[in-house]
Amino acid sequence: MYKLQRIFSGFVLLSVQVVYWIISSIVDIKYFYQKRLxxxxxxxxxxxxxxxxxxxxxxxGLKLPDHLVNISHDGLVQVLHTSEDTYCVAIMIQYKYTTGATQRVKGIFACDxxxxxxxxxxxxxxxxxxNILGEYQKPYKVAWAFTNLEVEKQYNDCLFAVYRQLG
Structure with a gap:
């Protein structure tokens, strides 16, 4: 009887791991699709x-128009209009818990x-x-989207794949 319980427990744990792996794979596939878009x-x-x-x-934060809303995690983009009349956009695609309450946010950063x-x-x-805030000393509503962004890949001088730890 005890051996049967151990086998059943092992089967349940293995099933949970397989389901977790499948869900993680689906989330990663969705991220790569949204990133490419x-x-x-x-x-x-x-x-x-x-x-x-x-x-x-x-x-x-701005809500994207209907035909672009599926690009970001929540249909929003974080926008910075600098005092020099330039623009930066952070497109946050994936929020993923790494440890405890810490989240890793991944996305695209573009500027003009x-x-x-x-x-x-x-x-x-x-x-x-x-780090875009530089000479700006006043706090922005969405300043987190423009500071301490780590570059995963630089496509050109204006377009980057980025991530940031939150929490």
Whole structure:
């Protein structure tokens, strides 16, 4: 009887692991699809953001238009309109818990100006990190989307795959 319980418990644990692996695979496939779509539509999103009349030197979350809403995790993009009249957009695609209450957010960062060393810092032997706030001292509503973004891949001087730890 005890041996039968151990076999059953082992079967249940194995089943849970298989289900977890399947769900994780589906989530990862969805992320790669949305990431590819975000990369392809990044210029269209930037053009749309520019038409939204966001005041200079502000940031906010904007709901994407219906035909683009499935690109981001929640149908929103985080937008920064700098005092120099340039735009940055953070398209957050995936929120994933890593440990406890810590989340890892992955997505695409696009801007309409080339990032230079002022905003794109190199941490030796680790990564590049995007920090846009620079001379801006006032807190933005969605400042987290433009600071301490770690670059996963740089496509050009204006387009990046990024991630950030939250919590």
């Amino acid at each position: 975000a990369l392809a539509k990044s210029q269209e999103i930037l053009d749309w953001v520019k038409s939204q009349n966001i005041p200079l030197d502000t940031s906010e 100006f080339p990032l230079n060393h002022r905003y794109l810092t190199k941490i030796p032997d680790i990564c590049h990190r995007i």
